[in-house]
Amino acid sequence: MENMKRTATCGSLRASDDGKSIILNGWVHRNRDHGGIHFINMRDRYGETQIVVDEDAPAELSELAGSLKFEYCIAIEGIVRKRPDTMVNPDMPTGEIEVSVKKIEILNTCLTLPFMIEDETDSNETARLKYRYLDLRSGGMQSRIILRNKVTWAIRDYLQKDDFLEIETPTLIKSTPEGARDFLVPSRLHAGKFFALPQSPQLYKQLLMVSGFDKYFQVARCYRDEDARGDRQLEFTQIDMEMSFVSKDDIFAVTEGMMSHVFKESLGVDLPATFERIAYDDAMNLYGSDKPDLRFGLAFQDFASFVPGSDFSVFKSVLESKGTIKALVVPGAAADYSRKKISDLEETAKTYGAKGLAWMKVTADGLDGGISKFFAEQAKAITDGLNANEGDLILIMAADWKTACTSLGAVRSRLGKDLKLIDESQYKFVWIIDFPLFEYNEEEKSWEPAHHMFSMPQQRFIETMESDPGAVKGDLYDLVLNGYELASGSIRVHDPELQQRIFNIVGFPREIAEERFGFLLESFRYGAPPHGGIAAGVDRLVMIMAGKSSIKEVIPFPKNSAGMSPMDDSPARVEGDQLQDLHLQVVMPPEEK
Amino acid sequence: MENMKRTATCGSLRASDDGKSIILNGWVHRNRDHGGIHFINMRDRYGETQIVVDEDAPAELSELAGSLKFEYCIAIEGIVRKRPDTMVNPDMPTGEIEVSVKKIEILNTCLTLPFMIEDETDSNETARLKYRYLDLRSGGMQSRIILRNKVTWAIRDYLQKDDFLEIETPTLIKSTPEGARDFLVPSRLHAGKFFALPQSPQLYKQLLMVSGFDKYFQVARCYRDEDARGDRQLEFTQIDMEMSFVSKDDIFAVTEGMMSHVFKESLGVDLPATFERIAYDDAMNLYGSDKPDLRFGLAFQDFASFVPGSDFSVFKSVLESKGTIKALVVPGAAADYSRKKISDLEETAKTYGAKGLAWMKVTADGLDGGISKFFAEQAKAITDGLNANEGDLILIMAADWKTACTSLGAVRSRLGKDLKLIDESQYKFVWIIDFPLFEYNEEEKSWEPAHHMFSMPQQRFIETMESDPGAVKGDLYDLVLNGYELASGSIRVHDPELQQRIFNIVGFPREIAEERFGFLLESFRYGAPPHGGIAAGVDRLVMIMAGKSSIKEVIPFPKNSAGMSPMDDSPARVEGDQLQDLHLQVVMPPEEK
Secondary structure (H helix, E strand, C coil): CCCCCCCCEEEEEHHHHCCCCEEEEEEEEEEECCCCCCEEEEECCCEEEEEEEECCCCHHHHHHHHHHCCCEEEEEEEEEEECCCHHCCCCCCCCCCCECCCCCCCEECCCCCCCEEEEECCCHHHHHHHHHHCCCHHHHHHHHHHHHHHHHHHHHHHHHHHHCEECCCCEEECCCCCCCCEEECCCCCCCCCEEEEECCCCCHHHHHCCCCCEEEEEEEEECCCCCCCCCCCCEEEEEEEEEEECCHHHHHHHHHHHHHHHHHHCCCCCCCCCCCCEEEEHHHHHCCCCCCCCCCCCEECHHHHCCCCCHHHHHHCCCHHHCCEEEECCCCCCCCCHHHHHHHHHHHHCCCCCCEEEEEEEEECCCEEECCHHHHHHHHHHHHHHHCCCEEEEEEEECCHHHHHHHHHHHHCCCCCCCCCCCCCCCCCEEEEEEECCCCCCCCCEEECCCCEEECCHHHHHHCCCCCHHEEEEEEEEEECCEEEEEEEEEEEECHHHHHHHHCCCCCCHHHHHHHHHHHHHHCCCCCCCEEEEEHHHHHHHHHHCCCHHHHHHHCCCCCCCCCCCCCCEEEECCCHHHHHHCCEEEEHHHCC | CCCCCCCCCCCCCCCCHHEEEEEEEEEEEEEEEEEEEEEEEEECCEEEEEEEECCCCCCHHHHHCCCCCCCCCCEEEEEEECHHHHHHHCCCCCCEEEEEEEEEEECEEEECCCCCCCCCCCCCCHHHHHHHHHCCHHHHHHHHHHHHHHHHHHHHHHHHHHCEEHHHHHHHEECCCCCCCCCEEECCCCCCCCEEEECCCHHHHHHHHHCCCEEEEEEEEEEECCCCCCCCEEEEEEEEEECCCCCHHHHHHHHHHHHHHHHHHHHCCCCCCEEEEEHHHHHHHHCCCCCCCCCCCCCCEEEECCCCCCCCHHHHHHHHHHCCEEEECCCCCCCCCCHHHHHHHHHHHCCCCCCEEEEEEEEECCCCCCCCHHHHHHHHHHHHCCCCCCEEEEEEECCCCCHHHHHHHHHHHHHHHHHCCCCCCCEEEEEEEECEEEEEECCCCEEEEEECCCCCCCCCCCCCCCCHHHHEEECCEEEEEEEEEEEEEECCCCCCCCCCCCCCCHCCHHHHHHHHHHHHHHHCCCCCCEEEEEEHHHHHHHHHHHHHHCCCHHCCCCCCCCECCCCCCCEECCCCCHHHHHHEEEEEEEEEE
């Protein structure tokens, strides 16, 4: 490399460099022969530059230029020159110039590519993952990996300047089975014993608060041995934070400031100084989701008040069994929504447990179609009450509260997409607060933590926590962005007795709690401070910022949806003596024996 | 926390705050009752402040103050006041003021401590690790964790501004057994298959170069399943870098700039603009180590030239068998070094394989003691040649080259400590360059990579690599600080055929190489650029900067020397169904059955 080391990058040259002698290192992105003139687009991480081997170049140089195939890695020496006015390419930062080539050195050749290196590829995922090192050369992947670096850098920059300490927590820890499955790591030195990989640094960041580090953060690798479904990865990255002597307002302020800094620095986007807050109950009642996409409206309205005046027995019986009846007014959708299309919406609702989806259309004369005949007398009261106008479609859902909310929420989400109500350029953050602390598991007939076991119940519920767990709201909060849960956190319990009461409710009697979390409970007895925190998914954040719908698009080397890597073929069988050293034997499941 | 949230920290108040009403949150560090006045040292991460409950305070407040035990977590409200001149404590940043307390709230009590929270504790390691959350409250651990944060922040700051991208590489990868043992992670979804935790991001950072990211870094967690010996940890952190289109000078320049920035920002220490470079052969010949501590001299000199003129048969036979004879002149040590003390030095040499350690003392009349009688006639030639003066001790080692160097090197290290030649305030960096690419393993009768298999042989050795592997110098380099190997790196091979030739020499025929590193070799065939890199141990760097001799002192939650965590008792047995899910069965070794 000594003699042909670059003196400029493929993104740096401008008209002001006219006449300069330069060396570029990079890849052959395109190579066209126009009547003996070779136009080569040379590419590196910083951009593209057109290099030209002129017609009157030495035959040897022309021949060499002609031999350059896609993705050869080359070094060139040449003179920068302005392009003729008619040839200037305003879409290319280096489009004012080209480089007249005097010397070419091939640093490495390239086999025939499995797919073209384009900005965005449409080749299949397996090929992209097998040749990830080539896929990462595409303009899209390059820009997303660079964006990811900008985002984590902006996060660190903001938090460091706010006196947060980035502290590394261990990743070979004790298995505390709860929530998702732990990945286990067999110990060679201690036969029959295992470490686990952390699902999050939760326990350790709380211990750091006990240690007095009062403002902690970490860009932390976390692990969940989950089944392959949806857009999940076995390992993922979260920005993990914890603070002492704070209330949730302090945590919100830091998070809002950090997100504003990240969006400004990485995308040039200004976020509002504070984000909206919606109580969990309200989010469910209005949008049927604890992660509502607020880039569009379509909020639910109560419909129950219209039912007593009608003789529609289905709704009446729902009310009698303490159910919920909600209406969703879709402006101007009456004409476009045929029975068929409404029936499609109903299918969506049914996948969330609804038995059906009722509807009516608003006409000049009142209500029409669907269940309108049962409400003919109240037509004006309903359209006035729901603020519905001629041409609107009214969808009505009756079911138990949770089913009514979530199934109508699914319908709302679908309408948002189908009706193109979503402005893709918007970033709508919202805090969801006042979550329930416990959820009842109908199958297990037991209470479970809605978030995790270390969250603080709100003061007014503490006394009656055991007698009515379902009513307890916690100091828990989620940060939602464009319908995605982006971050989640809580004020933690720091009193060992209160912590044990919570363990008791979720079925962790003292001996099991001590066995699993003894060191945390013990630490609370040594002057643990009040504390709380939050953790945000880095993969998801960058995915949303990049306008993508899969986190694989923003992870350099992801696993495929089966949890495997087609590039290195991992996981893989290992040599027998490796297992022997670990005191392990594989027991294959019957069908694979 | 709402009403008693801090408005200042325990490190922030100064004389200029006199008269201010403030709230502090923190821990009771000391509590003294001086004739009814309670002087409490309150501590947080930022410092200590003396708070005072005056004699005339309400009885209830005095009583509460008297009840505060070590490490109670408290909130106090009070008025800042200047201390009387005679009470000012110049050693304490807040020593000009105290806070007159109006209100105390106990946020959490504290059990009797297992050890006192002092700046440095002398309690035993097991207690410190079991109660690590308390150990981390000590002034020493607090300052070291804060230093560690400063160091990694300064590293990132420097590299980001130099256009490096921090890119995350996967930690669930394929096991490629070589070097240290891999930790394995059993796959639940793929029965009988395993991931490995990375020993370093080596393969992935090379792939990122193939992808065109040209300047990569990562503060990366790495794993080695090594036996418990010395100051090792199962998981450790390295600052990992890789660059394309560079020679080693470029990598040295970035590393030197980064280290200078880190030392300036974290310790206020100025490092030289460039670091000394010593070839591996010279380092061995002069200091008997490839990681010499250059904070003191005691360089070796050749002694072989004096042997032919003597009749000392031991040395003669060493020379006949192509051995090496080296002298180490210890200025002024003749008087102090008795036979007993020299014999102790000899023991040190013997642990490195030497058969003995010869010596002579320089007197006014010539040479005396030890083997001097064999060299009586050459006394003046020797003292002149070695530049030895009256009162100096001359130590002489004769053995094969490597044994002579390393055993005399061990003697030199010991002398450096015993004679207190080391200025502990110094930071002496040195690059060791021109390492051999291959080492011969006498036991296995085979060639092994001296560093790793991906390093580039220097150009002049490539042709004859197979015929004389031992002569091949590689573009390998170590950065040494104060006798510790701090960083290690190389220019890599980027030519798949050259890479295969190296694999062949170290006994990895094509099929095994393809099986293990096929994806890397394959990637080289798609226009891989010339590249190289370096990786530095973060734990060790911070340890040296903190003036400590164990990396446990700079890791928040380390394992003990048996590779266990006394705090959470990991590794631990896991529940049977966890193993069943992983298709595994434990096979206990016989003695533990």
